[in-house]
Amino acid sequence: MTAQGILSAIMLAALCFVAGCTSTANTGSAPGDVLSLQSGAGGATADGSLRLVTSLPAPAGTRDGADQLLSANDVLEINVYSADSLNRTVQVDSSGRVSLPLIGxxxxxxxxxxxxxxxxxxxxxxSYLQSPDITVFVKESASQRVTIDGEVAKSGLYPVSAGTTLLDAIALAGGFRDVADQSKVYIFRDVGGSKLVANYNVEQIRSGRLANPRVYGGDVVMVFTSKSRVAINNLKEALGMAVSASRLAVIP
Structure with a gap:
């Protein structure tokens, strides 16, 4: 077979592969790991440990996200008005407790x-003070971090603050990789002892068709791979190799 024939064969095979992947990717189905959630009643897995929902509620006990809940390893600055000797900077221990003067x-x-x-x-x-006025300030928060993984530039654990959104979180991780499927971005969250997950289409969020959801400490953001984008990248690589091969073939 000539070099041109080899190039044509590679192009045909690659295009067929892309077409197959695209038809699968455009069905709107969730990726394999998340698709399994839909098999149980109400979108739950067989053991009920994870439930797929259309949108995620705020973490329990936060007044719909208005309050921040304290957690183990948080560093707190406690100030007692008019009783400076009782002021303390303490770290919440692994059991979720702190030790303070007089009250234990x-x-x-x-x-x-x-x-x-x-x-x-x-x-x-x-027993000790008349009408005490006490303020608690979270100096360092161990809980206000999100895990961002999958097809982003820099996977990792990132700090968040009140009002941080999904788009903010993606930006913290350096944005999407070129093989990311922006319609398959999932947020996992623990809510009142239940593990919930929801799918968010970032393309529609950016265009204003969907609201930009808030993310909370403890969330896991997972970005899945686009099979069609992977196929296109493979096609480009295959074409580059084929062109190089054809050039070598005509060298006398």
Whole structure:
């Protein structure tokens, strides 16, 4: 077979491959790992551990995302007005508790900042201070981070703040790789002991057709691969190799 014939054969095979991948990719089905979620009742897996939903609610106990919940390893700055000797910077231990002067060990994890402030005011006011005024500031948050993985430039664990959105999270990870399927971006979240996942189409979010969802500490953002984009890249590589081969073939 001539070099031109080899090139034509490679192009034909590659185009057929792309067509096959494209027809599969455009069905709107979720990737294999997530598609399995749809087999159970209500979109749950067989053991009920993960549920596919159309949109994700805010984490439980946060007043629809208005409050931040404290967690183990958070560093807290506690200030007691008019009682500077009681001021402390403490780290929440692995069991979710902190030790404070006079009132001893208190559980912080799982409570909002305001809830914890009120609990401390009640504890100090019971025996030691008259109408105490206490503020709790989260100096370092171990929980306010999201994991971003899959087809992004820089997978990893990234800090988030109040108001961080999915588009913000993708930007933190350096944007999409060229083989990413922007219609297959999934957010996994624990909500009140239940594990939920939802599919978000970033192309539609960017065009304004869908709302840009907020992400919260503890979320996992997963970007899946576009089979058609992989096929196109393979085609480009194959064509480049074929062209190089054809050039070598005509060298006397």
């Amino acid at each position: 060990v208190k559980t912080a994890a799982g409570k909002s900042v305001r809830q914890f402030e009120e609990e401390l005011e009640k504890a100090y006011g019971a």
